[in-house]
Amino acid sequence: MKIQELKDIFPEGLFEGEVRFMEPMRSHTSLRIGGPADIFAVPRDLSSLINIHKRLRKNGIPAFPLGSGTNLLVKDGGIEGAVISLSFFRRIGVLSQDSEYVHLAVEAGALLQRLVHYAVENGYSGIEGLAGIPGTVGGAICGNSGAHGYEMKDALVSVEILNKTGSVKKTDAEGISFGYRSSGVLSDELILDAELKLEIRDTEEVSKKVENFLRMRRESQPVWEHTAGCVFKNPPGLSAGKLIDEAGCKGRRIGEIEVSTLHANFFINKGAGTASDFVRLMEEVGLRVKERSGVILEPEIKIVGRDLAHG
Numbered sequence: 001m002k003i004q005e006l007k008d009i010f011p012e013g014l015f016e017g018e019v020r021f022m023e024p025m026r027s028h029t030s031l032r033i034g035g036p037a038d039i040f041a042v043p044r045d046l047s048s049l050i051n052i053h054k055r056l057r058k059n060g061i062p063a064f065p066l067g068s069g070t071n072l073l074v075k076d077g078g079i080e081g082a083v084i085s086l087s088f089f090r091r092i093g094v095l096s097q098d099s100e101y102v103h104l105a106v107e108a109g110a111l112l113q114r115l116v117h118y119a120v121e122n123g124y125s126g127i128e129g130l131a132g133i134p135g136t137v138g139g140a141i142c143g144n145s146g147a148h149g150y151e152m153k154d155a156l157v158s159v160e161i162l163n164k165t166g167s168v169k170k171t172d173a174e175g176i177s178f179g180y181r182s183s184g185v186l187s188d189e190l191i192l193d194a195e196l197k198l199e200i201r202d203t204e205e206v207s208k209k210v211e212n213f214l215r216m217r218r219e220s221q222p223v224w225e226h227t228a229g230c231v232f233k234n235p236p237g238l239s240a241g242k243l244i245d246e247a248g249c250k251g252r253r254i255g256e257i258e259v260s261t262l263h264a265n266f267f268i269n270k271g272a273g274t275a276s277d278f279v280r281l282m283e284e285v286g287l288r289v290k291e292r293s294g295v296i297l298e299p300e301i302k303i304v305g306r307d308l309a310h311g
């Protein structure tokens, strides 16, 4: 579809929020990589979101839910259709509480680290290991993010999802098949909010654990660089970072993408890196690991979008 046609479908002032066209995705990913999204919609409230979704469906335009873009490699040709950002959906509140447990209602666009801080302040235990993982609660549910033996799914009671037909459905966490860094949430489903259950503990105890996990993270990961976290999943019982290091890949570079010398499973965009160089480096590293150890690495980052059109 031509940009003018898209603009006609989304005339200015139709919704509460923003709709932009040909929005560079590099401005919305931690890697600072990614071509333009045809449409970039930031609805201000649920009724605007539902209306945008309806209009997209009616015109056969695909919708891609975006969190903070910290687990994404968006290709250089950008994203076809509409990216939907839930950055206005950030509320965190208490649903109910007894002497042992608290139930929280959390909107999908809330930052995971705001949730962790909220839990620390109130002495809520169960997500300490998620301290320092960037991104939103929606992104963490979609990828079942985790670290140090903690996973997002463990605290989850239910999620509310806007599905591709436009209906909003509540699903119990047991009804979603979670795996290692994966969930059964489909790519055309939008997580709107979630109910979490956390244990009520001593504030200092929760705070100490979080501080410890944050320190470990600062010491072992290039958290100040442009990365998307771990590039490959850890094969069962093994460390992808160790395998990449043993295959002699630390510091390998293609264009402006470099394998971190601190943590080999992190690839850094040193400047104006491209998705195609990133993918080439992934292929080269994958090949070297396979030759050295016989292990086939699987991507943990999500590669989305279209290649750059040539000619």
Ligand SMILES: Cc1cc2nc3c(=O)[nH]c(=O)nc-3n(C[C@H](O)[C@H](O)[C@H](O)COP(=O)(O)OP(=O)(O)OC[C@H]3O[C@@H](n4cnc5c(N)ncnc54)[C@H](O)[C@@H]3O)c2cc1C
Residues within 6 Å of the ligand: 030, 064, 065, 066, 067, 068, 069, 070, 071, 072, 086, 108, 109, 132, 133, 134, 135, 136, 137, 138, 139, 140, 141, 142, 143, 144, 145, 146, 147, 181, 185, 189, 190, 191, 192, 221, 222, 223, 227, 228, 229, 230, 302
């Ligand atoms: C320095 C660094 C360290 C990291 N450390 C860890 C770690 O220890 N453990 C770990 O698991 N990950 C880690 N990550 C990866 C990343 O932060 C997590 O996967 C994070 O949960 C992704 O959230 P996001 O909001 O950025 O999602 P995005 O990157 O925006 O999206 C990821 C996927 O989730 C989908 N999605 C996002 N929001 C929604 C929604 N509302 N509804 C439906 N689908 C949605 C997207 O469509 C996409 O498929 C790290 C990343 C960085 C940069």
